[in-house]
Amino acid sequence: xxxxxxxxxxxxxxxxxxxxxxxxxxDTFTDASPIxxxxxxxxxxxxxxxxxxxxxxxxxxFPAWAATPRAERARLxxxxxxxxxxxxxxxxxxxxxxxxxxxxxxxxxxxxxxxxNFRFFADWLLKLDHEDFETRGHxxxxxxxxxxPCVLITPWNAPLMLATWKVAxxxxxxxxxxxxxxxxxxxxxxxxxxxxxxxGLPAGVLNVVQGYGxxxxxxxxxxxxxxxxxxTGSVPTARRIAASAAANLTPLSLELGGxxxxxxxxxxxxxxxxxxxxxQYDNAGQVxxxxxxxxxEETVAAEFTRRFLEKAATLTQGDPRDEASDIGPNIHPRQxxxxxxxxxxxIAAGARAIVGGHRGDGQYYAPTLLADVxxxxxxxxxxxxxxxxxxxxxxxxxxxxxxxxxxxFGLAATVATGDTRRAxxxxxxxxxxxxWVNCFFVRDLLAPFGGSRQSGVGREGGTWSFDFYxxxxxxxxxx
Ligand code: NAD
Numbered sequence: 001x002x003x004x005x006x007x008x009x010x011x012x013x014x015x016x017x018x019x020x021x022x023x024x025x026x027d028t029f030t031d032a033s034p035i036x037x038x039x040x041x042x043x044x045x046x047x048x049x050x051x052x053x054x055x056x057x058x059x060x061x062f063p064a065w066a067a068t069p070r071a072e073r074a075r076l077x078x079x080x081x082x083x084x085x086x087x088x089x090x091x092x093x094x095x096x097x098x099x100x101x102x103x104x105x106x107x108x109x110x111x112x113x114x115x116x117n118f119r120f121f122a123d124w125l126l127k128l129d130h131e132d133f134e135t136r137g138h139x140x141x142x143x144x145x146x147x148x149p150c151v152l153i154t155p156w157n158a159p160l161m162l163a164t165w166k167v168a169x170x171x172x173x174x175x176x177x178x179x180x181x182x183x184x185x186x187x188x189x190x191x192x193x194x195x196x197x198x199x200g201l202p203a204g205v206l207n208v209v210q211g212y213g214x215x216x217x218x219x220x221x222x223x224x225x226x227x228x229x230x231x232t233g234s235v236p237t238a239r240r241i242a243a244s245a246a247a248n249l250t251p252l253s254l255e256l257g258g259x260x261x262x263x264x265x266x267x268x269x270x271x272x273x274x275x276x277x278x279x280q281y282d283n284a285g286q287v288x289x290x291x292x293x294x295x296x297e298e299t300v301a302a303e304f305t306r307r308f309l310e311k312a313a314t315l316t317q318g319d320p321r322d323e324a325s326d327i328g329p330n331i332h333p334r335q336x337x338x339x340x341x342x343x344x345x346x347i348a349a350g351a352r353a354i355v356g357g358h359r360g361d362g363q364y365y366a367p368t369l370l371a372d373v374x375x376x377x378x379x380x381x382x383x384x385x386x387x388x389x390x391x392x393x394x395x396x397x398x399x400x401x402x403x404x405x406x407x408x409f410g411l412a413a414t415v416a417t418g419d420t421r422r423a424x425x426x427x428x429x430x431x432x433x434x435x436w437v438n439c440f441f442v443r444d445l446l447a448p449f450g451g452s453r454q455s456g457v458g459r460e461g462g463t464w465s466f467d468f469y470x471x472x473x474x475x476x477x478x479x
Pocket of ligand 1: 287289
């Protein structure tokens with residue numbers, strides 16, 4: 001297999017990055033573009049041997065990196081951010097070819113944010129502190145000690161963005177990292193390894209291994225030298241990882257799926273509510289936070305639906321490299337099968353497709369809105385992870401909250417209302433890691449981010465990230 005492939009003019013190494021060098025595997029897997037199904041290349045297919053090598057490299061590099069002064073760690077993270085900014089266009093085009101998300105959002109939203117992830121945690125590291133306090137004349141001093149090698153496992157829907165939410169704080173905290181990107185979108189993680197090396201990050205501090213989750217994953221998550229596992233992905237995989245981590249009681253951070261509600265009250269600005277609803281088709285619906293259950297107060301349901309249809313009709317579905325496209329393809333033929341399976345079973349069970357309800361050409365799925373869905377039906381309870389929304393109505397606030405919370409997930413919720421007090425009342429009752437009122441997707445890295453119930457364990461962001469990636473130590477000194 002060639003060591004490098006060229007994707008839209010950008011050279012990408014297809015091998016692992018372990019201990020500061022490129023390492024091939026005997027076996028490979030095929031990476032295809034969701035845009036047209038074309039083969040991008042063969043990628044190294046790691047297994048237990050590569051997992052072992054990467055953890056050993058991370059373990060060996062850990063003492064020196066942990067002892068590196070904070071200011072120097074922060075400087076290197078800023079240098080990585082510089083590298084991301086320098087190669088922003090390359091990262092954007094490779095990511096779009098690899099996972100099918102819009103090039104314009106990679107260019108203007110995602111990749112600048114990737115650089116920001118490094119800058120934010122570098123700066124936060126320098127502020128990280130805890131005031132000393134006294135106990136009967138003794139001084140308590142809390143220190144944020146690096147925990148050790150971290151295994152970071154990430155999904156394909158926002159590959160580099162989600163990876164760097166983890167890589168940046170883990171490295172800032174003084175940990176070393178083994179990153180395992182998703183096999184459906186392996187490329188930008190490899191470019192990140194190049195960027196980190198060019199920035200001067202010492203060998204072994206960041207390692208990137210490729211491969212299918214189950215083949216390489218168990219060896220990573222059950223390794224006794226791994227001190228933290230941070231995973232973003234699906235609930236079934238999280239269960240497997242948790243079981244594997246249990247052998248060593250390795251602390252876990254889990255960012256999982258969702259089935260978030262959008263509550264539209266009669267007093268809402270309906271145009272805003274419709275905008276928020278249609279926004280849920282972003283990234284072809286492959287967004288963990290997506291408010292896929294639209295709950296509308298029954299007195300405005302007809303008008304909401306009318307305006308939704310009007311707005312949805314303006315969306316352009318097409319090649320994600322085209323600036324005019326609003327919705328790109330779904331990631332993989334298997335994902336498309338899954339999405340269509342959900343929709344066809346829902347229709348067979350009595351759901352009515354107000355919009356869409358079928359596949360488009362190639363790997364595209366028609367943006368879909370399903371009404372007449374039962375609260376306990378599969379389509380209302382299970383995460384579809386495609387451009388599929390459901391529409392339900394409620395009679396009053398109590399029913400809205402009851403429907404919103406009637407799910408095993410608890411990642412996010414969005415409330416559209418013109419009444420501030422209602423917003424406070426409803427928000428207080430919602431089970432969700434993030435609630436947006438009259439907005440969506442606004443996220444500050446300072447804020448805690450994560451899910452309740454089966455949407456996750458723990459929170460990422462600001463101090464919460466360092467809480468996870470550090471071993472907090474309290475030193476009590478006698479007077
Ligand atoms: P997935 O669980 O199938 O895979 C995620 C990652 O886990 C991949 O890298 C995969 O290779 C790896 N993996 C699979 N089996 C493994 C194992 N046994 N051991 C170790 N690693 C293993 O999820 P996906 O389909 O890639 O991603 C979609 C899911 O991710 C959705 O449920 C979505 O809601 C969720 N997600 C959550 C967030 C969040 O922040 N809460 C963000 C994005 C996506």
